[in-house]
Every structure is written in structure tokens, then in C-alpha cells.
Amino acid sequence: MDNPERLTGTHNAYILACVMPRHDYTDHVSKHRNPGLRLLFLLLGCLFVALGITGVFLPLLPTTPFMLLAAACFARASTRFYNWLLNTRTFGPSILEWRLHRSIPYRTKLTAIATMVVTLTISVVLVIEHPGLQGALAVLGVLLATWMYRLPSRDAPRRPHGSDPKS
Numbered sequence: 001m002d003n004p005e006r007l008t009g010t011h012n013a014y015i016l017a018c019v020m021p022r023h024d025y026t027d028h029v030s031k032h033r034n035p036g037l038r039l040l041f042l043l044l045g046c047l048f049v050a051l052g053i054t055g056v057f058l059p060l061l062p063t064t065p066f067m068l069l070a071a072a073c074f075a076r077a078s079t080r081f082y083n084w085l086l087n088t089r090t091f092g093p094s095i096l097e098w099r100l101h102r103s104i105p106y107r108t109k110l111t112a113i114a115t116m117v118v119t120l121t122i123s124v125v126l127v128i129e130h131p132g133l134q135g136a137l138a139v140l141g142v143l144l145a146t147w148m149y150r151l152p153s154r155d156a157p158r159r160p161h162g163s164d165p166k167s
Contacts, residue, residue, distance in 0.1 A: 025086050028099065029079045038077045045073030045081060064108060067091045068098055106153040113145050
């Protein structure tokens with residue numbers, strides 16, 4: 001193993017996991033005093049992680065909100081689980097962006113909106129037959145997409161200074 005470039009992808013992932021710096025977010029955690037409620041928060045956090053991971057594979061379930069809920073639950077229940085979640089390469093950056101700046105990454109926002117548009121369009125066109133339900137789902141989709149687009153993103157592209165948005 002003298003030549004790291006010869007390692008397979010599995011070995012690279014293992015090595016990255018071993019050498020990737022871990023951050024301690026203990027100062028974010030404020031455990032509840034009641035052990036019963038801590039257990040409840042821990043179980044809810046695990047449920048939200050499971051739903052969030054399911055949402056990666058099922059576009060109708062939103063991943064990021066479930067991970068944000070899991071982080072909030074873990075912050076009231078367990079330093080270990082909270083640190084684990086925030087140190088994941090997949091979910092940690094989005095959770096931290098929300099916790100620290102109340103914003104979501106621009107790419108995450110656009111991906112979520114695009115996924116919603118595709119899945120809701122398929123649902124309205126191919127699955128739902130009742131016109132009233134089709135209209136309600138379409139309106140709900142537009143409202144959700146508008147709400148999500150309006151959430152702040154610190155890394156959103158900026159218009160050049162002096163450009164006229166009306167032209």
C-alpha cells in the first residue's frame with residue numbers, strides 16, 4: 001500500500017473516513033434534563049434520519065427537512081449522535097448551513113425544486129385522475145417551490161452590479 005493512487009474506491013472511502021477531520025459540535029448541544037424526553041428525542045432523531053435516507057431514494061420524501069429535524073432532536077438528546085450527523089459528508093454541510101446562517105446551499109435548493117417539479121408533474125399527469133386533486137397538487141407544488149426558492153442561499157449567484165433586472 002505504498003502507492004495510494006492504486007487503491008480501489010472502497011479503500012479510498014475508508015481512508016478518507018479515517019483521516020477526514022472530525023469536528024466537535026458539543027457547544028450546539030443542549031440536552032434536555034429529563035432522561036425520558038432525551039430518549040424520545042433520540043428515537044425521533046433516528047426516525048427522521050431513516051425518513052431522510054429514504055427520501056434520497058424516493059423523491060416524494062424531502063431529505064433535507066428530515067435531516068434538519070433529526071439534528072434538532074439529536075441536539076436535545078445526544079452529543080454523540082449530533083456530532084455523527086453533522087460530520088457526515090452528505091448531510092453535514094446542509095445542516096450546518098441552516099443551523100449557522102438559516103440558509104440552504106443554492107445547488108441543494110435548485111435540486112429540490114427540480115425534483116419536486118418532476119415528481120409532481122408525473123403525479124398530476126399520470127397518477128391522479130380527479131381534476132380537483134390535480135389542481136390542488138399543482139397549486140401546492142407552486143407554493144412549495146416558491147417558498148423554497150425564497151429561502152436564503154449565501155452561495156447564490158449574484159447579478160452584476162448595475163444590471164437592470166427588467167431588461
